[in-house]
């Protein structure tokens with residue numbers, strides 16, 4: 001049994017507390033909750049039978065007072081670093097919501113902090129675990145369509161008024177699409193290609209009618225390290241033709257056919273000689289996304305074998321985000337590895 005302190009128990013933290021960890025009591029015991037708001041603490045305490053002495057408004061105080069094996073961080077992006085720092089100071093392993101952090105510098109500091117402390121840290125990339133994306137990836141990995149030429153990804157949601165993207169912070173922050181959204185899709189492109197992004201180029205912008213202060217739309221192209229390519233369309237202001245969360249569009253163009261998934265989550269393979277596409281079977285009985293991530297993380301703790309989205313890997317997904325931001329700023333294509341190496345060399349923990 002592993003003991004967990006959840007930091008950030010409302011919003012997305014509520015999903016972890018009430019859905020995922022509530023279903024995993026035989027493997028994980030929630031021993032404490034941290035939130036700056038009382039309501040998520042009270043609701044989480046009820047769900048997990050916690051006493052007031054197990055509820056905190058500050059992570060350091062919780063980590064001082066309670067014995068735990070790991071913390072699960074689900075606070076807003078700009079609060080991740082201070083919570084990771086507290087966890088490292090207390091020798092706790094970390095399972096953290098994406099993105100690693102809201103800046104390149106903070107992301108690199110986090111990576112260096114946990115690595116120099118020798119602590120496991122995994123970043124949540126839940127979209128990798130949906131049955132349709134597992135099926136999509138398996139077609140590519142099986143090699144039945146030959147080599148990959150390129151990938152296309154589309155995320156398009158309507159966050160025009162009166163709809164909004166969760167809490168207001170996403171409408172006020174810089175680079176809302178890239179930092180809060182595209183990190184999922186960039187990570188998926190790496191996951192599908194089985195390769196990293198070498199170079200990225202493109203544009204981000206705010207349509208005149210958008211209810212966003214930072215770039216909420218973007219078009220980017222990428223060169224991958226295996227010689228394949230990728231393109232990405234991201235929009236928070238789409239009206240009518242949506243590929244919103246869990247309904248994203250992906251297409252892989254390969255040597256002898258193409259794999260496609262659209263908003264209906266049906267995975268199809270197209271081949272030149274077949275009039276009709278083949279529908280790809282999806283795994284049944286696969287664990288729910290969050291549970292799959294926790295199970296992998298528990299294996300990481302038990303064996304020392306890092307989860308697929310451990311920090312050393314996930315820095316390459318968030319690196320794509322900051323490279324895209326740098327590309328917006330400079331108008332130049334950005335090499336992701338070089339940017340990360342420069343940042344690591346220049347940043348003190």
Ligand SMILES: NC(=O)c1ccc[n+]([C@@H]2O[C@H](COP(=O)([O-])OP(=O)(O)OC[C@H]3O[C@@H](n4cnc5c(N)ncnc54)[C@H](O)[C@@H]3O)[C@@H](O)[C@H]2O)c1
Nearest residue numbers: 008010011012034035036037074075076077097098099167
């Ligand atoms: N993987 C996914 O699909 C997914 C979905 C939504 C959000 N997220 C991520 O989850 C994180 C949280 O996003 P959200 O939408 O839940 O935000 P939110 O603002 O709705 O909820 C954040 C929670 O953290 C609490 N909090 C804020 N500062 C805190 C602090 N210093 N210490 C303790 N608690 C604090 C807030 O009171 C709130 O309960 C973000 O990193 C976001 O990117 C991931």
